[in-house]
Amino acid sequence: MEEPLPVRPEWTDLPDLASRRFGGTVMWATDELFAEKENLVNPWRPAHRAETFGPKGQVYDGWETRRRRAPGDDHAIVRLGLGGVVSGVIVDTAFFKGNYPPFVSVAAVSVPGYPSAEELRGADWEVLVDHAPAAGDVENFFPVASPRRSTHVRLTQHPDGGVARLRVHGDPVPDPALLDPRSLDLAALENGARVTGCSNRFYSSPNNLFSPGLAAHQAEGWETARRRDDGNDWVTVALAGAGLVRFAELDTSNLKGNAPGWAAVSGRLDDGEWAPLLPRTRLQPDTRHRFALTEGPEVTEARLDIYPDGGLARLRLHGELTKRGHESVTARFAETTA
Numbered sequence: 001m002e003e004p005l006p007v008r009p010e011w012t013d014l015p016d017l018a019s020r021r022f023g024g025t026v027m028w029a030t031d032e033l034f035a036e037k038e039n040l041v042n043p044w045r046p047a048h049r050a051e052t053f054g055p056k057g058q059v060y061d062g063w064e065t066r067r068r069r070a071p072g073d074d075h076a077i078v079r080l081g082l083g084g085v086v087s088g089v090i091v092d093t094a095f096f097k098g099n100y101p102p103f104v105s106v107a108a109v110s111v112p113g114y115p116s117a118e119e120l121r122g123a124d125w126e127v128l129v130d131h132a133p134a135a136g137d138v139e140n141f142f143p144v145a146s147p148r149r150s151t152h153v154r155l156t157q158h159p160d161g162g163v164a165r166l167r168v169h170g171d172p173v174p175d176p177a178l179l180d181p182r183s184l185d186l187a188a189l190e191n192g193a194r195v196t197g198c199s200n201r202f203y204s205s206p207n208n209l210f211s212p213g214l215a216a217h218q219a220e221g222w223e224t225a226r227r228r229d230d231g232n233d234w235v236t237v238a239l240a241g242a243g244l245v246r247f248a249e250l251d252t253s254n255l256k257g258n259a260p261g262w263a264a265v266s267g268r269l270d271d272g273e274w275a276p277l278l279p280r281t282r283l284q285p286d287t288r289h290r291f292a293l294t295e296g297p298e299v300t301e302a303r304l305d306i307y308p309d310g311g312l313a314r315l316r317l318h319g320e321l322t323k324r325g326h327e328s329v330t331a332r333f334a335e336t337t338a
């Protein structure tokens, strides 16, 4: 009998706010003698080669502290790449088998501006995961129910050990003071957009479509499995707020043998109907296509259809927030920051 596939909690589909891809960084740790704290936020999966010894011991892909000989615990402070509301954290102890922490805690805080690690150490931390038992060589999933926007998190290993990755999944909440409502990418996660549906996530997450910068290689975009039916693949995204889309960028960079043949973009109106923004258009492989759109209606959500399958590196929908859209962005920040 085949082993059933492990079921991942739904919140793991949300973007990892701590990821280095968004600019997350590990600012400080009590110790990192065996393995560097920076590995905690690497976006790729942890790897391991047994019996690879450096001058300090076995080489691990993660953050590993020495065996404590004094009372206390080890801590690391992470500045999130995107401030947001956290729905769950993964403490991934991949390959840490005899040296994982038996218990972990995660706390979060919201501090405006650019606090130093020293300033953060004295902050008023909200506990998200309290002294929870952790297992070795596995992703430890911890759902979180905090309505507040967080900017930094603190991981504690009780008392010491190694963690390969810390993933902090949630919804980005942008600071409206730092957005220009007259000109922005309405589909960017960092502006508060959110993936609402997707036909196929086989090779990579649709969140990648709406991530900052260019995709360095195929795995940094969204790629679907080969379809063997008559349908087509698609993604829907709730925009940063209600807005007008003026330009679309459909980037097939790095998709050479698997770029879609055609794509279309539509926008959702208040009555729930979909209006075309970009009609079905032929695409070239490995190309940043830019399209100026004809003056369209106010939309709150966008849908990308690709024909028949493949993927895209990025989808950018440049435009402006309407008054209503800007008000909703401002309200969300106020509600989650108060």
Ligand SMILES: NC(=O)NC(NC(N)=O)C(=O)[O-]
Residues within 6 Å of the ligand: 034, 056, 057, 058, 059, 060, 064, 067, 099
């Ligand atoms: N063999 C080990 O992994 N030992 C330990 N860690 C490293 N990195 O060597 C340890 O005891 O914590």
